[in-house]
Amino acid sequence: xxxxxxxxxxxxxxxxxxxxxxxxxxxxxxxxxxxxxxxxxxxxxxxxxxxxxxxxxxxxxxxxxxxxxxxxxxxxxxxxxxxxxxxxxxxxxxxxxxxxxxxxxxxxxxxxxxxxxxxxx
Numbered sequence: 001x002x003x004x005x006x007x008x009x010x011x012x013x014x015x016x017x018x019x020x021x022x023x024x025x026x027x028x029x030x031x032x033x034x035x036x037x038x039x040x041x042x043x044x045x046x047x048x049x050x051x052x053x054x055x056x057x058x059x060x061x062x063x064x065x066x067x068x069x070x071x072x073x074x075x076x077x078x079x080x081x082x083x084x085x086x087x088x089x090x091x092x093x094x095x096x097x098x099x100x101x102x103x104x105x106x107x108x109x110x111x112x113x114x115x116x117x118x119x120x121x
Contacts, residue, residue: 030051033106034103035102035106036105036109038111039110040106040107040110044111045110045111048106049107052100055100056096056100058096059094059097060097062093063090063093063097066085066086070082070086
């Protein structure tokens with residue numbers, strides 16, 4: 001292997017170490033796991049399932065916190081304050097749960113949209 005090819009290969013391998021490179025890559029990976037655009041390998045499916053479970057934890061915690069706040073006997077908030085805060089927490093929690101459910105479903109079915117899975121006859 002020539003020196004210039006070795007340098008080029010070394011630079012390409014180091015390319016994902018800088019934050020400006022890792023952020024778009026991480027967003028792309030999470031994007032296609034959530035959207036399910038590409039077929040996933042077995043390892044990717046396991047990873048997507050783990051990510052889905054981890055992403056569901058804040059959503060479930062938010063649901064519990066919202067119900068405890070709404071139906072608890074804490075006198076520090078007015079009724080309207082409890083209602084508005086609980087509603088805000090519920091909306092955010094539902095977002096986390098939606099993303100996590102999409103990840104888990106894509107992990108179970110293997111990813112890939114129906115358009116990509118069709119075979120031509």
